[in-house]
Amino acid sequence: MRLDQRLIAGMIRPRTRVLDVGCGDGALLDYLFRNSGCDARGIEIDMKEVTHAVAHGLPVMHGDADHDLVHYPDNAFDYVVLQRTLQAVERPRAVLRQMLRIGRYAIVSFPNFGHWRLRVQMLLRGRMPMTTVWNTPWYDTPNIHPCTILDFLTLCRDEGYVVQQWMAVDEDGERAPWRRSIRLANLFGEQALFLLRRKDTPRT
Numbered sequence: 755m756r757l758d759q760r761l762i763a764g765m766i767r768p769r770t771r772v773l774d775v776g777c778g779d780g781a782l783l784d785y786l787f788r789n790s791g792c793d794a795r796g797i798e799i800d801m802k803e804v805t806h807a808v809a810h811g812l813p814v815m816h817g818d819a820d821h822d823l824v825h826y827p828d829n830a831f832d833y834v835v836l837q838r839t840l841q842a843v844e845r846p847r848a849v850l851r852q853m854l855r856i857g858r859y860a861i862v863s864f865p866n867f868g869h870w871r872l873r874v875q876m877l878l879r880g881r882m883p884m885t886t887v888w889n890t891p892w893y894d895t896p897n898i899h900p901c902t903i904l905d906f907l908t909l910c911r912d913e914g915y916v917v918q919q920w921m922a923v924d925e926d927g928e929r930a931p932w933r934r935s936i937r938l939a940n941l942f943g944e945q946a947l948f949l950l951r952r953k954d955t956p957r958t
Contacts, residue, residue, distance in 0.1 A: 755781045755782060755785060756781075757923065757925065757945075758837060758838060758863040758923075758945055758947060759781060759782045759785070761921065761923070761947055762782060762835055762861050762863060762947065763782060763785055763786060763789075763790070765919060765947070766786060766792065766833050766835075766861070767790075767832070768790040768791050768792065769790065769791045769792060770790075770792055770793070771793045771794075771831045771832045771833070772786055772792050772793065772794040772795070772831060772832065772833045772834075772835065773794075773795060773796070773797070773826070773830070773833070773835065773857065774794065774795070774796040774797070774837065775796070775797050775819045775834060775835060775836050775839065775849075775853070776798060776819060776836060776837060776838070776839030776842075777797065777803075777814055777837075778798060778800075778803050778837075779803050779806045779807055779810075780796055780798075780803075780806075780810065780812035780814050782794075782835070782837065783796050783807070783812050783813070784810070784812060787812075794813075795813040795815075796812065796814040796815070797814070797815055797816075797817040797818070797819070797822060798814055798815075798816065798817070799817065801816055804816045818843075819836065819843045819849045820843050820845055820848070820849060823849065824852060826852075827856065828855055828856060829856065829857070829858065830856045830857070831856055831857040831858070832857065832858050832859065833857055833858070833860070833861055834853040834854075834856060834857030834859070834860050834861070835860075835862075836853060836860070836861070836862045836863070837863045838863055838864060838865065839864075840863075840864040840901070840906075841864055841867075841897040841898070841899050841900050841901060842896040842897055842898065842899075843899070844898070846899050846901075846909070847909065847913065850862070850909070850913065850915070850950075851913070854915065854950065854951070854952050858955050859918070859949060859955070860915075860948075860949075860950045860951075861947065861948070861949050861950075862906075862947070862948045863947045863948075864906070864945065864946060865887040865897075865900075865944065865945050866902055866903050866922065866940065866943050866944060866946050867900040867901055867902050868904065868905075868940040868941065869885075869887075869941070869942070869943065869944050870941050870942060871883065871885055872885065886925055887925065887944050887945060888900075902940055903922060903939055903940040903943060903946045904936065904940050906946065906948065907936065910950060914953055915952065915953075916950065916951050916952070916953055916955075917948055917949070917950060918949045919948070920939075920946065920947065920948045920949070921946070921947050922939035922940075922942070922943025922944075922947075923944065923947075924942070924943065925944055
């Protein structure tokens with residue numbers, strides 16, 4: 755699994771109901787089922803990935819976050835996961851609302867557009883940056899809503915979501931020295947992970 759998937763798995767309690775939105779080949783689902791006893795299922799827009807996951811016996815459906823979450827009933831899951839997909843959906847705010855309607859908790863991971871390397875590339879080259887995380891040319895990228903960690907926190911505040919846990923890491927998994935500072939995380943964290951809940955959801 756990717757680093758962010760391993761960290762997401764660590765946020766999910768065993769034997770819970772999980773919906774993974776944008777699940778790819780189902781690597782996280784497979785881990786949660788085999789190691790945590792979770793009732794885990796997924797949605798994926800890429801039909802090749804869906805076929806791969808189903809061929810390995812994983813409960814993955816073809817669909818997308820923008821249009822298909824509305825069909826799930828309230829509180830159908832304990833956790834709804836959106837891994838590295840927030841920046842690629844058409845309506846991030848609406849997707850987050852749906853996630854926290856059908857799930858008690860939402861776990862979101864995304865690449866941080868505020869990372870210092872991106873800032874330096876934009877400043878010195880005047881062109882859209884390219885890194886190991888942001889590695890697709892602007893004209894081919896599915897990332898239509900890049901955001902920074904501070905942008906995401908502002909959205910959570912405006913929507914009234916409680917941030918129960920957060921972390922910012924680089925691709926090698928290092929967290930220090932920004933472990934306790936959001937502003938340092940926004941500068942040095944290549945990717946971010948957030949565990950969210952609604953204000954009316956009891957903390958467990």
